Amino acid sequence: MDWLGPEEWQAVRLSLKVAFWATVFSLPPGILVAHLLARGEFAGKQVLNGLVHLPLVLPPVVTGYLLLVGFGPNGPLGAPLSVLGISFAFRWSGAALAAAIMGFPLMVRAIRLSIETVDPKLEQAAATLGASRFWVFATVTLPMILPGILAGAILAFAKAMGEFGATITFVSNIPGQTQTLPSAIYSFLQVPGGEGAALRLVVVSIMIAMTALITSEILARKLSKRIGGGS
Amino acid sequence: MDWLGPEEWQAVRLSLKVAFWATVFSLPPGILVAHLLARGEFAGKQVLNGLVHLPLVLPPVVTGYLLLVGFGPNGPLGAPLSVLGISFAFRWSGAALAAAIMGFPLMVRAIRLSIETVDPKLEQAAATLGASRFWVFATVTLPMILPGILAGAILAFAKAMGEFGATITFVSNIPGQTQTLPSAIYSFLQVPGGEGAALRLVVVSIMIAMTALITSEILARKLSKRIGGGS
Amino acid sequence: AEQVTVFAAASMKTALEKIIDDFEKASGIDVTLSVAGSSVLARQIEYGAPADVFISANSDWMDHLENAGRISGESRVDLVGNTLVLIGREGGQVEVSENLNLLQLLGSGRLAMALVEAVPAGIYGKAALTSLGLWDDVQTKVAQVDNVRAALALVAQGAAPIGIVYASDAHADPRVVVLGQFPKMSHPPIHYPAAVVTGRMTNGALSFLNYLQSQPARAIFGAQGFQVLED
Amino acid sequence: MIDVTLRHQFGETNLDVRFDAPAGLTVLYGASGSGKTSVINAVAGLLHPDQGRVVVGGNVLGDTAQNIWLPPHKRGLGYVFQEARLFPHLTVRQNLAFGEWFARARAPVASFDHVVEMLGIGPLLSRRPGTLSGGEKQRVAIGRALLARPRLLLADEPLAALDEARKAEILPYFERLRDEVALPILYVCHAPAEVARLATTVVALDHGKLMRVGPAEDVLGDPSFSPQGPRAVGAVLHATIARHHDDGLTELNAGGVSLFVPHIPHPVGQNLRLRIAAQDVILARDVPKEMSALNVMPGHVNDIRLGDGPGAIVALTTPAGKVLARVTRRSALAMGLAVGQPIFAIVKTVAIAPQDIGGPRA
Amino acid sequence: MIDVTLRHQFGETNLDVRFDAPAGLTVLYGASGSGKTSVINAVAGLLHPDQGRVVVGGNVLGDTAQNIWLPPHKRGLGYVFQEARLFPHLTVRQNLAFGEWFARARAPVASFDHVVEMLGIGPLLSRRPGTLSGGEKQRVAIGRALLARPRLLLADEPLAALDEARKAEILPYFERLRDEVALPILYVCHAPAEVARLATTVVALDHGKLMRVGPAEDVLGDPSFSPQGPRAVGAVLHATIARHHDDGLTELNAGGVSLFVPHIPHPVGQNLRLRIAAQDVILARDVPKEMSALNVMPGHVNDIRLGDGPGAIVALTTPAGKVLARVTRRSALAMGLAVGQPIFAIVKTVAIAPQDIGGPRA
Numbered sequence A, B: 001m002d003w004l005g006p007e008e009w010q011a012v013r014l015s016l017k018v019a020f021w022a023t024v025f026s027l028p029p030g031i032l033v034a035h036l037l038a039r040g041e042f043a044g045k046q047v048l049n050g051l052v053h054l055p056l057v058l059p060p061v062v063t064g065y066l067l068l069v070g071f072g073p074n075g076p077l078g079a080p081l082s083v084l085g086i087s088f089a090f091r092w093s094g095a096a097l098a099a100a101i102m103g104f105p106l107m108v109r110a111i112r113l114s115i116e117t118v119d120p121k122l123e124q125a126a127a128t129l130g131a132s133r134f135w136v137f138a139t140v141t142l143p144m145i146l147p148g149i150l151a152g153a154i155l156a157f158a159k160a161m162g163e164f165g166a167t168i169t170f171v172s173n174i175p176g177q178t179q180t181l182p183s184a185i186y187s188f189l190q191v192p193g194g195e196g197a198a199l200r201l202v203v204v205s206i207m208i209a210m211t212a213l214i215t216s217e218i219l220a221r222k223l224s225k226r227i228g229g230g231s
Numbered sequence C: 001a002e003q004v005t006v007f008a009a010a011s012m013k014t015a016l017e018k019i020i021d022d023f024e025k026a027s028g029i030d031v032t033l034s035v036a037g038s039s040v041l042a043r044q045i046e047y048g049a050p051a052d053v054f055i056s057a058n059s060d061w062m063d064h065l066e067n068a069g070r071i072s073g074e075s076r077v078d079l080v081g082n083t084l085v086l087i088g089r090e091g092g093q094v095e096v097s098e099n100l101n102l103l104q105l106l107g108s109g110r111l112a113m114a115l116v117e118a119v120p121a122g123i124y125g126k127a128a129l130t131s132l133g134l135w136d137d138v139q140t141k142v143a144q145v146d147n148v149r150a151a152l153a154l155v156a157q158g159a160a161p162i163g164i165v166y167a168s169d170a171h172a173d174p175r176v177v178v179l180g181q182f183p184k185m186s187h188p189p190i191h192y193p194a195a196v197v198t199g200r201m202t203n204g205a206l207s208f209l210n211y212l213q214s215q216p217a218r219a220i221f222g223a224q225g226f227q228v229l230e231d
Numbered sequence D, E: 001m002i003d004v005t006l007r008h009q010f011g012e013t014n015l016d017v018r019f020d021a022p023a024g025l026t027v028l029y030g031a032s033g034s035g036k037t038s039v040i041n042a043v044a045g046l047l048h049p050d051q052g053r054v055v056v057g058g059n060v061l062g063d064t065a066q067n068i069w070l071p072p073h074k075r076g077l078g079y080v081f082q083e084a085r086l087f088p089h090l091t092v093r094q095n096l097a098f099g100e101w102f103a104r105a106r107a108p109v110a111s112f113d114h115v116v117e118m119l120g121i122g123p124l125l126s127r128r129p130g131t132l133s134g135g136e137k138q139r140v141a142i143g144r145a146l147l148a149r150p151r152l153l154l155a156d157e158p159l160a161a162l163d164e165a166r167k168a169e170i171l172p173y174f175e176r177l178r179d180e181v182a183l184p185i186l187y188v189c190h191a192p193a194e195v196a197r198l199a200t201t202v203v204a205l206d207h208g209k210l211m212r213v214g215p216a217e218d219v220l221g222d223p224s225f226s227p228q229g230p231r232a233v234g235a236v237l238h239a240t241i242a243r244h245h246d247d248g249l250t251e252l253n254a255g256g257v258s259l260f261v262p263h264i265p266h267p268v269g270q271n272l273r274l275r276i277a278a279q280d281v282i283l284a285r286d287v288p289k290e291m292s293a294l295n296v297m298p299g300h301v302n303d304i305r306l307g308d309g310p311g312a313i314v315a316l317t318t319p320a321g322k323v324l325a326r327v328t329r330r331s332a333l334a335m336g337l338a339v340g341q342p343i344f345a346i347v348k349t350v351a352i353a354p355q356d357i358g359g360p361r362a
Ligand SMILES: Nc1ncnc2c1ncn2[C@@H]1O[C@H](COP(=O)(O)OP(=O)(O)OP(=O)(O)O)[C@@H](O)[C@H]1O
Pocket: D130, D131, D132, D133, D134, D135, D136, D161, E010, E011, E012, E013, E030, E031, E032, E033, E034, E035, E036, E037, E038, E039, E082
């Protein structure tokens, strides 16, 4: 397709990469936190719950700013990490971190809702068959919540494709490194007459999101066919 | 609390009002769409699904811009509506519309996930007892998905409390009319020395969101205690 | 009392609030101020926002509205100007000229700027660097953000060693120092034009526009770091 | 009354059944996996078969040939599922009342209080299903279906989860529904005594196919029909209550023969039917004396069927009706049994226990 | 072998039970809602009682006094639930194999193929539970528990959903587990014949309280114990296989008395036990002739219990053991029955059907 310039193609590729890794890396902690919130009983549960929802409640710029403060080179998290050679500043990994954090509440909610509807009687049955808590989770709960995990992943992915405020504030907009589709779209919208160019990128965004959505729907249908029908 | 000025209080009140009505008004269509997506089989289902997710995928500015174009005083939807005396442009109702649309995918997903886990066998049992599809939904499905509806509502509310990009683009940032907490935070962040004031508002945002979250958790616990234990 | 609604670039918020306070006391006219990015406000005015006076951070959007017939060209005035400065976290004064060794200042870090194709401060900055022959050296080292304040934050947080921002933004932040000022001739003049919106030519709007050019108003602008234009 | 034709393919399982049954209680009988629940589901409208027709009391509930397949809620039925399927978010009381409102146009089958008392679920009314025991759930499910004022009751092994004592309490209730209320019932069950006691018509299925259908007396009185093994064989007699004795026995008159059974709470003159299990009948050539068995029926040997095992089923004609006796081949030989031979059938009073005595027939 | 003490309060229901049972199969017996499932859940570790202690084979699985309450997966048990609770996301084969891996340290109770064949679930292996019939689900659930190599098997009405033929196939398997594999089993059931056949020990519950506990012979042979009504009364005899006859009968020797029963597939000399239901026994003062009943045991009246109804339970001592007979008061009076009186107990061959004959005892 030659109606997108090379920089725009770069933005598309980068957005896909960022959204993909943001989703993949937030899945394990997302499942863990969702499980803790759904089934755990511990002090500070509400604090964890609040923390997870924070990126939803705060304007994205604030989240981006907090990320900058925390993960910047002198930040309380950034400084020790940079000693280990891990740096998010101005890198695509930072964009992925921002996207992951912004999508985290959506992912956790979806997974948590699924966990809450798994019948504890089945988990009990697995326990009587010798499965420890870990194995009950791995062999019964996890497979049964796959549709919820998929829903959470697709929400996180879609959010990551659209995330702008936190990303640009945290890792700015460096073509080829941190310029995602939304940053590019935003740039076009800032200048008079840029709507046409923005529209092209919006269409690309929508196409990617629709592809991801439909794929996830097909997968979900397969999964629920497998599970469907009750015990 | 005298550490917030009158304009800031106004922003807090307005944000609450906007988030509340955005949530309330999006619940019925949210439940309907979630039900269609979970149980319906119709042409264009994937299109509906894509449409619902659009606000998640697009940068908020784009959504705000589309709303401005569509619902502005001269827009294709705004013009006919204004004849009916309904106007969203540059009013708090417009902020609520923007917030509702931005939170809609989150709400629909949560409700849809819940609907998908309701055992169709219970719905069948209700049907054999004489309940039509509507009544099955109202008396069995709906009460059983209340936790999911609550989760969806709280997500939409939190999102509405934090929504900024679409709102400011659609209805601007007019104190007392469309200046929500995030817009106020943004305004402070745009001027030298505004960080302190912004931080105060961020704290207020977090407090409100935490209150809403904890209330919803308590409610959810009550609900699931009632439902819990299987059939 | 009479009502005037002012849409103004976000960077002028503090100054305008002070001016409005004085104006309201003096005239008895109620002024409502809505601040956001110039592009956002311009589009809203284009789509029929209820603004009486528009103050933009660049001439492009004002030109755009004038061409579209949305502002009254005869009311248009340039209110204040601004200058571009090079900022850092520490270090002595440098002379910003063709001989400036930006690369040395940057080290392995990045140069924080607003979006160089879209946001006025970025556009002016790029123009200045280009005319000084420095752009090619640093082009690949620029971290672009969506507004000047975010660029300032990058430097203030130590994420970027140096940045280019308006003098008005730099002067209030104790964490940054002004390393040098860009020569006036290195970029197009930075002006903040103001105008009355078409069809809103009321007494109130006009008298506010006049007041903005009054001596007390100029003093306030000056105190906020803006450059007072010679008549 | 009920007319069912079904053809349906599930994976490898093939359902192909056609039967009609008169008013009364029709038992679907067959091994696990033979298709009983599938048939009931089709009648309820929950299964849409590849081809089929369901007519109940003259109303066509479905006919794939005419492209009619009424949804479950338009069928006016009550369904007691094999697993209780109570609504977890409603209390027991609300579960029970669920169908009433939708059925308000129809006459009640039984009052709320009556159903609650009969099922012994009064103390559970304000509980939620999550904490009920298996049997408690099933009792609530029975109540819920009855209170939906059904025109046809579908019951899929409703008593399987209940203990004998509770079964003995609820069984007469199904009889009364069948006889007094004249409610047609389609009933799945495995227990031969339950079948014999309740069934007006027996529909026997085997691997998705119809094996046998007919009036309970005929199917059960047929010595060649023993799909559940010879223990389940037994004939059904019709009798009238002749007298209530002081010692707690009730004397019945079955075609002129006096039969003594434990007290039956119905007035003298009431018609009823009783099942005499073939294995409870002893044959004797003389009238025995000094024996604890009180019921002796004279008769003639009508048929002798030797099965694969060591047993034989002997069919007798007696003035009371057709009686089946299950004896060993050895005994049959030792007694020199032959068709036409006069013989006495001896049945203990207690062998005709209340559980096998049906209530009055309408 | 199993030693259980429990005290627990659910809402208004109060559970208070203490019993110990030797090796073998222990039946929990009691009406719906009497607390059987709760007891089993406590043994499985699914219910944490207010107070309690559970010891199985010397291992303390829980003792609230010592603050021990092992989680279910550390107990090494198998549990067949009242509702199958199969894993919907796994195939039947995967459901069956679920527990094997966790139990790999223990010796198998039975091989996979053997369990599949015995339960007749071969054709279902690649299906998912959603499409199985009620009985099919329950059979898979039994297999799943057995393949988890349990040290104690818990079974909550495992056969209730099955038809007679399937029951008759699976019952002997539980006997073999009890006798050959020496697997201790805690078994909930309502059916008297099943109890009599399987139980080594009977634990009878009533409204959450222990009502009776003891060896099956004692509890079932006690004329005063009839919690499920008089129909469920029956004594248990021990016998040895004496001969297999050509006509398909097996001759047993019970304390010198010959008893004829339908063929039993065990070698001559094998010990076994059989239940004779009280209602299947006829009493006579003379040895009757020309009668189809082949088994006649001489004995003496030992005890006569008149119940509330028209019946009476007569306990006899015979050379074969204690036998219970259920007769009407009227017969008891007519025969002038008195303690110490000599009497003959007559039982039809077929009344001692295979279903009531237990397999060999270890
Ligand atoms: N969580 C609970 N809260 C309140 N009552 C309960 C709870 N669990 C069980 N019960 C009550 O305790 C009693 C015993 O229940 P349990 O399930 O052990 O009975 P059961 O003997 O297995 O009955 P069934 O044969 O009907 O399955 C019942 O009356 C039941 O309603």
